[in-house]
Amino acid sequence: MRFTNRVAIAFRIARRELRGGLKGFYIFLACIALGTGAIAAVNSVATAITGSIASEGRTLLAGDVRFELNNREASPQEMHFLGSLGDVAVSTVLRSMARLPDASDQSLVEVKAVDGAYPLYGTFTADPARPLSELIATQDGRFGAVAAPLLLERLGLSVGDEVLIGKARFVITARIVTEPDAISDGFGFAPRLLTSLEGLKASGLVETGSLVEHAYKIRLSAAVMTPEAIRQKAQGEMPNAGWSIRTSDRAAPSLTENIERFSQFLTLVGLTSLVVGGVGVANAVRAFLDSKRTVIATLKCLGAPASVVAMVYLFQIAMVALIGILTGLALGAVAPLVAAHYLAGFLPISTAPTLYPGALLLAAVFGMLVTLAFAIIPLGYSRQVPATALFREQGFERRGLPSWPYLTATALALAALAALAIFSSEDRRIATIFLIAMAAGFVLLRLVALGIAYLAKHSPRVPSAALRLAIGNIHRPGALTPAVTLSLGLGLSLLVALALIDGNLRRELGANLPERAPNFFFIDIQKADIDGFRSILQREAPNGKLVEVPMLRGRILAFNGTDVAKMDVPPEGRWVLRGDRGITYSEGVPENASIVEGVWWPANYTGEPLVSFSAAEARELGLKIGDSVTVNVLGRNITAKIANFRKVEWESLSINFVMVFSPNTFAGAPHAWLATLTDTQASASEEAAILKAVTRAYPTITSVRVKDALDVVDRLVGQLATAIRAAAAIALIASILVLSGALAAGNRARTHDAVVLKTLGATRAMLIRAFTYEYSLLGAATACFALVAGGGIAWFVLSQIMRLPSAFLPDVALTTILLSLITTIGIGLAGTWRILGQKAAPVLREL
Known part of the structure; x- marks a missing residue:
């Protein structure tokens, strides 16, 4: 018989046999749909967000090109260059303290x-709705300002109330509803307050060394070059400008990268669900083929070759x-619509139905590869069903492995699955580690099953x-232990690992970090104010420890003369090069800090500039x-040579820097100071008094209460943890489905055992106790493995990746247990309750 004829006959028989329904395949369907749906949903939502960022780049950037300078304004020559490109809108962003006029309260704010040109693209909307030029105009010597609702809530303000920022008085004219370029400006720990450049100048906040960002957003003229060509021209003509250039096709690179990495993580979790579901596929296929033994035997008796079967x-x-x-794809297709309902207020995501x-x-492809990888081996066993199985139900038990073509096909499917997971990932190293860990997990679980069986076989005799x-x-042979x-x-x-990571993060943010971290960070302390600032803290916090260091901002341009933009930097190191x-x-x-390699420069060093770099x-x-x-x-x-590497304790939240230079590097350079205050005995009221005293005496100094910043981070961690728990829940549901399938696959053998035992005098109560003991022992053993494996994964992620202490949480x-x-x-x-009521006669006749 020709191969094409065999395929046609096999397809025709398969189609006809499926007319009887999908009985035996429901768990199979659920496993595949769940895993496929999870991967489709995660990637569809991520694509929807990143696609919206790309398509709405001009609006999100509020320009075609954005030039950013830190700590200094553009020079006349640079402004001439920017103006030659098209219309320019200037904005300045910094953090400061907003105070009530009676000095009764204050809050950190991002000004x-x-x-008047802002925004070049998009629309700024406020409540009440009025033109922005009117909202931020000067009124009776007071500058207009539009505030985020959170700021009004924190200070108990309403529209029409006044607030002090720096040395200027502002009146709240409206609430911010939509700020088109908020996402491209980056995440801030403080609520926004938007005002005019004149108002900011009057506040006195912008001084030499202040931590301030000046952004120049450009709407390109029709005949001008492409944004990428402009980037190259600007860097070529003014290589020392030190500005960060961003084009509309990369309006929010940090957000895009974070979304891609988070979606990669959730995709890998979804792949775990799918692979776990693959075990369910194997069980379901084995159970289905087991129920088709007489059909397979009949086909063979009628002359069908094993390959056709x-x-x-x-x-x-x-x-x-x-x-x-x-x-699963249908679930994934509607996921962006559901996500848009919840995320539209925070992220740019389209609400229109889009595939x-x-x-x-x-x-x-993931779903089909998993199906093939886990179904081919059981199919190989179907070739071994002899024709005698038609006449005797127990006439066949599988032995050994299927033939080499089936083993080869399985290996190829698994290799294709691994290759797809790796090459579709943003970070291939993480994906490779993940797959190796999953393969090791399968091997370890098989060894655990063998170990449990060995201990059970050699356990002492018990009276019960x-x-x-x-x-x-x-x-016993055919036991449920491996399944x-x-x-x-x-x-x-996976559930234990994620729970431990989440628990340790919350423990660190809620208890450990606040105990080790300073109470306050003080930013933008000018040289003329440093002595008076010290005096205030000595008076208000006599037992506190004050640490102060000079503070500048710098952007890394090159290593060993090579432009960092042209370097292939690993994802974990990119944050060092992103921005100033x-x-x-x-x-x-x-x-x-402590030196781990190299030597520190001597006192009064005057040679070439040297730098100490964080070792990690x-x-x-x-480097x-x-x-x-x-x-x-x-x-x-400024080019400096790396003199040594330092071990930096970032988790302490004390003053730490990636780079510390020798003092001669910045001799005479203007700068501000950064300080921390640590007072472990200070109460909340004493902290409030310190904050009020510093803000009242020096309104241009930005005071950051560390506990408030940690509360913001804790909320973010909680929101991320919700998504992670949902993904872990999908994996657990897949595990439960697989367990149900495994029990269903073993029902025939269980039925025979139960009937024989009942015939020999066993009662239903005794069988229920026996099954309860069996499942309890297996569940406890599996829980112990999950605690060890999940604990190991959590330790690796926390200590090696996040560099945080890891503790086991009882x-x-x-x-878990x-x-x-x-x-x-x-x-x-x-699953076994129905078996206990099985009549004995029909089963005994088939033995």
């Missing part, structure tokens, strides 16, 4: 001052998988008959002792 059920499995994949073919195709039966069921440990092990391990970095100089080694960040950037670093500070390029351990026991016992008894 954004704009000119295998193709019949391959086609059936592929068609059923296609239904599951389409169901994202790339995201859906990726999920579909039900417990002896349970222990025997754990190690239960594998199905629940991966899902529970805080830098300082010091005569001696900072007290919260240097390793990520591929070594003796390399050169070029930094632009205040429009001047409440997570207890919850209880969840595992409830799941295994509940699903196990639910």
